[in-house]
Amino acid sequence: MEHTSHLDIGCNSNPRNPYNADKLYGVDIIDLDTKEFSYQKCNLIFDSLPFPDSTFDSVSAYDFLEHVPRVATINNAGVFPFIHVMNEIYRVLKPGGMFHGITPGYPRNEAFVDPTHVNFITKKTHTYFTSPKYKARMYGFTGKFKIVKKVKWVKLTQETRNDMWLLKTLKNIFYTIYFIKKSHLIWEFKAVKNEENIN
Numbered sequence: 001m002e003h004t005s006h007l008d009i010g011c012n013s014n015p016r017n018p019y020n021a022d023k024l025y026g027v028d029i030i031d032l033d034t035k036e037f038s039y040q041k042c043n044l045i046f047d048s049l050p051f052p053d054s055t056f057d058s059v060s061a062y063d064f065l066e067h068v069p070r071v072a073t074i075n076n077a078g079v080f081p082f083i084h085v086m087n088e089i090y091r092v093l094k095p096g097g098m099f100h101g102i103t104p105g106y107p108r109n110e111a112f113v114d115p116t117h118v119n120f121i122t123k124k125t126h127t128y129f130t131s132p133k134y135k136a137r138m139y140g141f142t143g144k145f146k147i148v149k150k151v152k153w154v155k156l157t158q159e160t161r162n163d164m165w166l167l168k169t170l171k172n173i174f175y176t177i178y179f180i181k182k183s184h185l186i187w188e189f190k191a192v193k194n195e196e197n198i199n
Helices: 081-092 135-139 168-173 175-181
Strands: 005-009 023-028 038-041 056-062 072-074 077-079 093-104 145-154 184-191
Touching: 005 081, 056 081, 081 093, 081 135, 093 145
Parallel strands: 005 023, 005 056, 023 038, 056 093
Antiparallel strands: 072 077, 093 184, 145 184
16 A cells, blocks of 8 residues: 555654655644644544544554553543544544554553553553454444554664564573563554455
8 A cells, every 4th residue: 555644643843654655744732833744733632633534544653652541531521532542543544544553561661661651551452453353342442453463562762663573483582581672562553444354
């Protein structure tokens, strides 16, 4: 799939573009004046993404999901902001669009050390949003994501925009070293928007 438009969520002044899309967009909660890319201020805890349905070929979220509360009270009602964010990502993706997320994973220290981290992602969290079960349906998730690459641990570096996995044999032999180095989980999912593409 050709990626002509990409949205980076939580972009700050340095949006990521993992699929090398031609048009780059970013959203964050800060005031930012830039001409380097198309930017809009947005607080996804409370608001929807300021874009129409099926706008982007790809969406990324680097070190963002861990800042999204799982449960919150808004206007005296209990809501699920993490579910809302995943619904919004799905909504703005075109059919077959890609979601690329990197987040510190439980039980690594990186998941807890930042006091604004309130959402602890495990190696199995994605099963709530991906086929075949879509477990988050019970909480209001309306999207359909298919796993493109198996969720794995990765060391977060400036080069962590490519696959940097140890060989399986090294993982088995040097598991402790492997685990110490790896702090983040990578998600890469495809948005399924018609029934025949679910499997």
